[in-house]
Amino acid sequence: MTEFAPxxxxxxxxxxxxKADNLLAALDESGVSYLYQPLITTAQVNVTPYDIQQLQQADAVVFVSVSAVISLxxxxxxxxxxAPLFAVGQTTAMALQSWLGRSAEVPEDQRSEGLLQLPQLQQLAGKNIVVVRGNAGRELIKQGLVARGAAVRYVQSYKRVALPLDGELLCQQWQLAGIRCIVATSNEILQQLFKLVPQAHHHWLTQRxxxxxxxxxxxxxxxxxIAQQNIILAANANDWALLSAISQLKREYQ
Structure with missing residues (x-):
């Protein structure tokens, strides 16, 4: 964790x-002070011979995250x-380009909803599509593709794992540091934050x-x-959208 003083x-x-290196480097360059504390990590899950067969026979492969790419x-x-490649976000598409040397289709709206709007994913009767992802996650992509006639199979290449942390101690440190804003880039992280921090400190959390x-x-x-007025929605989950939201809020804090 970043060293800090009160x-x-x-x-x-x-x-x-x-997943945070580029964002942290950009914050350093912009002169934004921060604490960095990941709450979850990812662990590779071994794909099976059947998984590999499905990938080889797919008419299209969808990757939902960078971790899905790297673990595969x-x-x-x-x-x-x-097979043709699809990525939910631009960072995931860049990871595919680096690995496979070819581009992936990426929606402008870098969410599952945006992916389902791509023209290439409208007429899917009889198509076999593989979605590479972690454990659990949203069912929206599968539901949308199945509704259009596709056969959809998941390949799990990684799983999310909560880090063994002392929530009481961490929350005391955050309070001492004067934390005013928490950046949470997934529902899993947000839920883990409230699970990790003892109930006695939840009021403090909800005031951030x-x-x-x-x-x-x-x-x-x-x-x-958390009150609506305390929530800022970044344009998407990529580093530059987060940096923009942080920079704007920093100006309001000054």
């Missing part, structure tokens, strides 16, 4: 390790994946500003007791 460090970044890359030769990345996560935040 001098009103406004922002707490909770993005998982390995560690287990699969690039020559075995020849939260930078979130989708209406779905916003709905979860409202259900947890």
């Amino acid at each position: 001098d009103n460090i406004a922002f707490l970044i909770t993005r998982p390790a390995g 890359q560690n287990q699969l030769d690039a020559s075995m994946l020849g 500003d939260f930078i979130l990345v989708s209406p779905r996560v916003q709905d979860s935040a409202l259900a947890l007791g």
